[in-house]
Amino acid sequence: MMLFRLPMISGALRALSAGALLLCVALPAAAGEMQETPSLALEVTAGKLPPVAERIPGDPLITDVDALKGRHTGKPGGTLRMLMARSRDTRQMNVYGYARLVGYDEHLNLVPDILKSVDVDGERVFTLHLRAGHRWSDGAPFTAEDFRWYWEDYVGNKDLSPYGPPRDLMVDGEGPTFEVLDDLTVRYSWKKPNPFFLPALAGPAPLYIYQPAHYLRHFHAAYTDPSQLAAMASAAGKRNWAQLYNSIDKAEYQDNPDLPTLQPWILRTRGTSDRFLFTRNPYFHRIDTAGHQLPYIDKVVFTVSGPSLIAARTATGEADLQGRYLSFGDYTFLKQKEKSSGYDVRLWRDGRSAELALLPNLNTAYPEWEELFRDVRFRRALSMGIDREEINQVIYFGLGIPSADAVLPESPLFDEKDQQAWTQFDPDAANALLDEMGLTKRDGDGIRLLSTGEPMQIVVDTAGEAQDQTDALELIAHDWLQLGIKLFIKPSQREIFNGRIESGEAIMSIWSGHENGVPSVGNPPWEFAPTTADQYQWPQWGQYFATRGVAGFPPDLPEAQKLLDLYQQWIGTADHDQRRQLWSQMISLYTDQVFTIGLISGAPQPIVVSRKLRNVPEEALWNWDPGAHFGIHRLDLVWFAQ
């Protein structure tokens, strides 16, 4: 088994071949060995569709299903039902389908998928090799032309991309040099390393650097008569052709049934609806060793329902596979209906570094709080004043892990010391730290006083979405009373919540920890340094970095600056060992400084799986990025036993 971690590659040119995925597989199945998909057989005999051997690429991605843990070769057919909350959720099909140029496998290794292989040179030069004979879902060939189209006719067009290339294609403000080497090979090269490029291609809402040129040219002013386009735009209610183009070309939303795609399932329902039908892509590039074209399942149906009804409808057996919109609190209820509704409830693990975390706002607008939060003793005292085990028992039946905002044990960067930094429940030590800071004055109720003479009342903002957060806060409020600190909860809506944090109005918020709780050495450690404005613990510092000093303030805390320096060193090197060391240093520094107060990690996520469904893992990681929720667990391999 040869599994490469892509971004580890340093200096030397190394190729990642599709073969890396194959496990003791014979060479690509010859045409004769392919089996026609029953649901397509009629169209093939009618001559509307070429036979399967001509539909798949000459060198398809072959998966030896039986070699994967707990999976077995399946039978094609069936309709998979899922519940969604909004019609915009058609984008989930793109997330779950997870056909990417390069994608993560279930062990979070980056491997080629749509691409046959990628050559990476010093993380600067990326040469992408396409599969010969790969076709779009409408049968048109998928070639280097589609990449050229994106780069020259989409990014290069001022009307379509007024802001230039997307962020992940920019290194120090410079875009890549793009070359078409031949019909099946393209190259992107930067002057400096771009470690963000491949992870962006593998994201749940990925960077699309290719577009179906043959379809989109009918909507592009350089290729189609402008007056005709103007008529089409006004007929569609759009201001101009660029707006029309952008509205039909939203690959990651998968909301246009006419847009050719490379995903396993194609949308068939037009417009908004409360039921969306997806059917199999007859030109999908993956096959199994038995000669079946993937995906096994013919149709996927999304039924749109109110988010609060989804658990109830799932319990009546209206979904064959459901994870989204189910929360841990629904588990007992779902489990009770397991037998009568014919499904299993499994518990997967949440992949964020912490399901719940408290984020003190180091950029708060209140100077007395700013001063306190910037004192590491205060952050440590708050962290040690929380009985995490009780939260775990009360809310998660002890199934979570009381933990700092570090990384999960599944990550190669895991260190128990970081996970447990300042998490021991020790009110005496916490009180001693607070006393040492000189916060000894208290009011009649025993609440410590701020420098302004007001009682120490921490208002924690919540986005008002999760019951877990409020419950945990009520438990923490009780714990912190022992420190002489009062806690109040302020629920609001997501937009107001974000606004209050950015303006510094909010002094502390409750949210989840780092999105990627299972990073590997090659994932940029941006979440551990002030790099973006949506980091609720230091929004202004993050914004300063993200906007290159246009907005926000530079970090003025030495430790935060140090994190940023380490991060930039990480970006600047491509050496695996050095990167590993920098990563570990950052996690240790971050957790030792308690910039965010992690509470519980690895919280269980209930997944409802119909008893007829096969090849859904018993235990797995449920994560957005990397993970794409069901994406890395290969929905194309799931099949119905009857």
Next chain:
Amino acid sequence: MNGAPMTQGSQPPLPAGDEDLGHWVSNEPFDATYQPALSPAQQRYYSAPQWKLIWWKFRRHRLAVVSAGLLAVLYFIVIFAEMLAPYAPDSRNSQYIYAPPQRIHLFHEGEFLGPFVYGDHRKLDMEVLRRIYTENTAKPHPVRFFCQGDKYRFWGMVEARFHVICPAKDGVFYPLGTDRLGRDQLSRILYGARVSLTVGLVGIVLSMTLGILIGGAAGYYGGWADLITQRIIELLRSFPELPLWMALSAALPATWSPVTTFFGITIIFALLDWTGLARAVRSKLLSLREEDFAMAASLMGGRPHRIIYRHLVPNFMSHLIASATLSIPSMILGETALSFLGLGLRPPAVSWGVLLVEAQNLNVVALYPWLMLPVVPVVLAVLAFNFLGDGLRDAADPYH
């Protein structure tokens, strides 16, 4: 309204039976001062003061009397919630999360023990992730009366530990079960009554006062005063209520104590609620001020203030009472609805609305139905106020 009613003159008996009456004229002289003799009961009735008449009439409205009794009990609870509740509202027991209501027994192995509960066998069912409680009938835990329990501050002032009812020393007492943090549902309902039932009262007093003052002025003076108040009322009424409430509740600082927040909400309610009443008062006054007695009072030198409140308002008191008692329940429901939507009171404050928020989800309906119990007092209080209002309205017009 007071004194003996006018009577016709005395009449001789009419010719009897089937005799043809023909044209018949009595030749007795007409006695204008004739008064029939009143029985003592009649005398008592006719000379009784108005409040007595109202009381007599009200007493006959059974439902209203029962409702009044129930409300008296509820307000007794409001006053003495701290003592009546077996626990403090935020006292948690993480050993008893989602514990179902305990049965109260009287006899243990054939022996009378007084009210007691059995201890529990607690088990974590890790298969369905549910806490299972079964009665452990080996050992009874007798409930204690007039005892020392959780510490509290009576009315936020006097520190005390006295409770009317407490769990056994080494046991627990959850007659209505516990919630997701292991807090006693009964205690929380009792404490919740305090906020839920007083929001209504304080709010009504405030909005009645505003309504009568503003409506009274507008109706009596008319003209400009009327015009301006009418436009203000229209403006206030045209605001969409829900967003307005949302904005106002968001404006209440999070650091306010639950009591202050609740007071703020009450005032918000009252400031929005007076308009309907003001309109009613105004229109009543517009018609009443044209009556002769109002003219007479005015000619006798009565000042507007006296005329309005002495002569005019009592004329539609029944209407005021009815609308007041009928809008108390809408205030209670309003508080419940706002808290339910997460706009009104926030935990750790306890009100019936806050308690019902927890009953919002599916799990509660399916697994922990006792968390929906706060619905019962809400329904009872609202019904009681409605019946009481009904009875009062009937009674306020005693001669009808």
